[in-house]
Amino acid sequence: MTDTGPDPYTNLFEEPAKLARAMFAPMAAGAQGSALKPEDMQQWAQVSTKLQTMWLEYQSEQMRDPAAMMPFLDPSRWMTLANQWYQQMPLAGAEQQKALWEEGLALWHGVLGQYGIGPEAGAGSKGERELPRKDRRFADERWRAHPAFALIHQTYLFLAERVGEMVDKIEGLPADKREQLRFTTRAITEAASPANFPITNPVVLERTIESRGENLVKGMEHLLADLRRGQLSHTDASAFTLGENIASTPGKVVHETALYQLIQYTPTTEKVMATPLVIFPPWINRFYILDLNPKKSFVRWAVEQGVTVFMVSWKSADASMKDVVWDDYVRSQIDAIDHIRDRLDVPSVHAIGYCVAGTTLAATLALQHRRGEQDKVKSATFFTAQVDFEKAGELLHFIDDQQLSTIAALSPDGYLDGRYMAAAFNMLRGTDLIWNYVVNNYMLGEDYPAFDLLHWNGDVTNLPAKWHQAYLKDLYRDNRLVQADAMSVDGTPVDLGLVATPAYIQAGREDHIAPAESVWRITDHFSGPLRFVLAGSGHIAGVVNPPAAGKYQYWINEDPVRSLDEFRDGATEHKGSWWPDWIDWLRTQDSETVAAKGKRKPGGKGDRVIENAPGRYVMTR
Incomplete structure (x- = not known):
């Protein structure tokens, strides 16, 4: 060598x-000069x-x-x-x-x-x-x-x-x-x-x-x-009681099925918009993200604007829901719409779909158009919702065959424990949602804060395993919803290109769960008049941003554009919340008002209701 x-x-x-x-x-050197006392x-x-x-x-x-x-x-x-x-x-x-x-x-x-x-x-x-x-x-x-x-x-x-x-x-x-x-x-x-x-x-x-x-x-x-x-704590859960200091907007449960309860909120104005509003929150979370407390509550604010508001409260899955699938969630949305129409004797409703419930709302609208029932929904609003999953962001990391098999193995009783979903979402922002709390709570021994948003974030909902698997495969992995007639509900093929319902589409500029580029793609598939709004912040704060807070901003581009980049380039920035822009848009869809009496006031004389809001389902673990 x-x-x-x-x-x-x-x-x-x-x-x-x-x-x-x-x-x-x-x-x-410093250590050599020190000695522990007996009491130490x-x-x-x-x-x-x-x-x-x-x-x-x-x-x-x-x-x-x-x-x-x-x-x-x-x-x-x-x-x-x-x-x-x-x-x-x-x-x-x-x-x-x-x-x-x-x-x-x-x-x-x-x-x-x-x-x-x-x-x-x-x-x-x-x-x-x-x-x-x-x-x-x-x-x-x-x-x-x-x-x-x-x-x-x-x-x-x-x-x-x-x-x-x-x-x-x-x-x-x-x-x-x-x-x-x-x-x-x-x-x-x-x-x-x-x-x-x-x-x-x-x-x-x-x-x-x-x-x-x-x-x-x-x-x-x-x-x-x-x-x-079996779950990382972010807040002091004992500081919150549903119906008292969280999810406290007054109302009644007026209808329920095995899958959801329907809440109608009590009006606070003498007159209300003739067309009521139904909100479909994510079925992977509790509905009260939109009713955290009086200052943050989108529900309370909408009621104060003279809107008759209904909210769907999804049931947390158990073994009895092992056979629940895609069709059941779409049918539930149709059922809620029809119940409200019958209850108030109105021809149509306004509808909001938040996140994954916006995905199923899009399918609901397509189904109604295919069946000639599109007039049942006068307008549709989408909060950070996706229909085209090609650019769905970091959650795409969880949908290869190995990951899907692992998730299936975690659901032996026919439902996925919501704590697994919470852990997955926390991993998307590990420093903020995991390790920050490991240091503060486990090593520094600090007391938990009383923070309503963090309380909601940890209040997990179980998911029907069969539907969850199909959702990940058909939508996230295979992106079938945007393929005309590739998916069906009740034997009826779904084609998003048929949807001509006026739509208001909100996306969060910093959203890592439903990226703005992915939300934007709704505009590539619907055929009706659309208003796209890009809000500051992310998946939650970008939505839950009351006007009184004076936080963040939103962008509007009134010109016809073909891409999110074009939208951004020509957009005008507006300070504060986008909620006032939304309510102005909603009123342009139907300006008629009626007196807030009769069944517009749930639980009044002769009106049979089930129980007070927020209802039993949101309390079921």
Whole structure:
């Protein structure tokens, strides 16, 4: 073997070791001068005993009932996912490894130089430090106060960047698989953040010292409570009571079936619009996202505008709904429309479909047009709803054959537990909806906030397994709804091109569940007059934006355009809520008003109703 000289990697391994020794020297010196007092040792021993006892009690519970723990909280499943991810990553060649080490070493030199350590010690050591990478997870000054934590989080951000780049450079990977791998890579790198581990999080370490470990005890209580309920908590659920301080707009349940209850809200004006409004909320969530509290409630606001408002409250699925399919949801929408028409003796209704209920509303309209019953719906409004799923965003990561098989296996009793859906949606924004709460609730031991939106987000609804599988396959995977007559309801083929009902279409500019580009495509399929509105914010805040709040903005383009890009280019921005624009549009569809009497006031003399709003179904778990 020919001697080629010194190993070119030698310095790469020696220098980080030297820098690490220099960096940790001040910490070691500080530790030598400290000693625990007897009472401190006793306190830490008590904390340790509490933590061990709590965990052993929980383990004992699991041994008695192994099925109690939700599978998505099972660490072995996440280890399997991580292994699959690792196997798909490309192996870096020698040159790439060398470049990575050199870039990493330069990062170490640059960061430590800010603290007067190493060959690049500079002005930053005097307090004017500017680290190369910023991330809000590390915004607290304590991440920069000591070189150890500065280096830890800067190295993490550097490696996260490079791992993401490796995914982009994999050759021969289909576009859909690349996006799926990007999603998985992001989820794993978010989980690996040093902010998520007590020993590498200076904020947690400081809190632990200050509270003498009581934050860890309280955090363990939160963790075990969540493990027992099989769901990550975002808020203090005890702060909310349905019908009192949430979902509290007065009304009556006037009709019910095995699949839904129909709520009619009590008018607050002497006259109301002649044509009533029925709202179909997502059947994957509770309806009261549109009735959170009096200040945020779209329902209350619409009632105050003189609209007779009906709301569908879907039943959370159980084993009795194992055979519920696509047809049943469309038939339920038709049933609600017909019941309202008969109840108030009116020829038609206005209808709103939010998210997935907007998808089924589109099918309902197509069915009515095919049957010559299109006049039953005078206008249709779509909140962040999709009919064309080609550009459906990150949720497309969950619909390959392997994912569908996994989901099917989670539904042995004919329904999918809503906690699985909640976990999937949380993963779409892991930093905000998972790890932020892991740090605050489990490690810092902070109290849960009383936040109505987060309470709703965790108030999950079970889904009929057969329909959920068909929805993912037929719509998300195969995009059949936009193929004329490819799908049917009650034996009637569905063709969206027949829909000529005037429609108001709202999309959220920052919506990651129903991306604006995907929502826009409704305009490519309906044939009637359309008004498209692009609202600021996302899937929830873009919809639930009351005028009094003065938040966000919306965009309107009155000119004929052929794409969302053209719409944006020529759109006019309007400050605040789009709700007033919607009510003005609704009134142009039918300006007639009638007195708010008789059955316009649910539960009045001679009007038989079932129970007070919000009804039983929304309380069923």
